[in-house]
Amino acid sequence: MNVFMQLWRSLYSPKDIARFRFQKIGKAILYVFLLALISSLPLAYHLSTNFIDGIRYMGSLFENEIPSFTIENGGLRSSATQPVIINEHGLTIIFDSTGQVTKEKVERATNAIGLLKHEAVIVTNGQAQYYSYTMFSNMKLTDRDVRSFLETLQSLLPVLIPLTFLFLYIFTSASKFIGVSVLAFIGLILRSTLDKNITYRHTWVMSAYSVTLSTVFFAIMETLQTAVPYPAFLHWFVSITVLFLAIKEIPSVKTHD
Structure with missing residues (x-):
């Protein structure tokens, strides 16, 4: 099953998430990077758009609205x-x-x-x-200097925007890995409660797929610029619920008389 089919199945099928526990950890790690990309793209797009529009607006403002000025002494x-x-x-x-x-x-x-x-x-x-x-105090600043700075900043946008996205993606990826690792520890508690024979490696892989629904939901909301109340609580509630349902699908440990 390719990664996009796994993404689709993870949105609605705890049973499939339970089956994914047997796959190699490397594939789950790559999947987390994919989720980080999904999370980063809407935010990166809006940040870049607002940054570009802001620079253009400020340039127009200092060109047409703000009178010539000097800051000194x-x-x-x-x-x-x-x-x-x-x-x-x-x-x-x-x-x-x-x-x-x-x-x-x-x-x-x-x-x-x-x-x-x-x-x-x-x-x-x-x-x-x-x-x-x-x-x-030791220098003179004029409106021409400000306009020159804005023009320089605008010319650097092809470099600044990719760098911004890169830093955002790295930060999002790190946050995703930390979140999945914490969720995997919660999975060990759920494992004991539900009497399932799985290891931390299994719960980590399942946790990677359990955060899919929350990740996609918040990516859509960010794309639509729609505020969601209590986002952290909602993320953890949905992720833990999906992981609980997935672990529940695993056969329980058999006891012998």
Whole structure:
């Protein structure tokens, strides 16, 4: 049975998962790498798309919306006489070289970037971080420098995106292997409870296939950008349930009078 048929059977058949326990451990390891790939692709796609769109948007913003400016000697200077406030895509951008906008006003936004008179404020999900311009005390930063940096970043995207996916895939693979190994230990407890004659190698292989349903479900939800409540609890509940049903399909140890 090829790996894709095993993937399909693992979605609905605990009996087949029980039969997979006899296969070589190497095949199960490759299967976990496949599940890691399935988990990584939707997230990598959305991260890459958002990153590309974000760079393009910021480039357009500094080209057309934000006035020319200079940051030096700990202060923001420009020819603007009024603050520039932009609200788009759930993000508030405030440019103020006049000193009229306070950091407290920027903090009220859920997601915001504030280039204020003496500091930059970045708010992410209501959490604010501050960056004083004094860190540029020995240098001069202009809007041209920012646009040049964004252009350089955009030219590096063909390299940055594959590297991002690689790191994401490695992290996801490591998480999958750790999760499967923990689930396999839980399988040993289930083995004792159900009186089945299987080893840790068997429970590890079965655990690799038992996480299939949860992995595919969350990959679909990530693709659709749909939030799932209590994802960790749901993942472990489904995986343990599938593993329990698979172990239950194994013939019990026979006792002799």
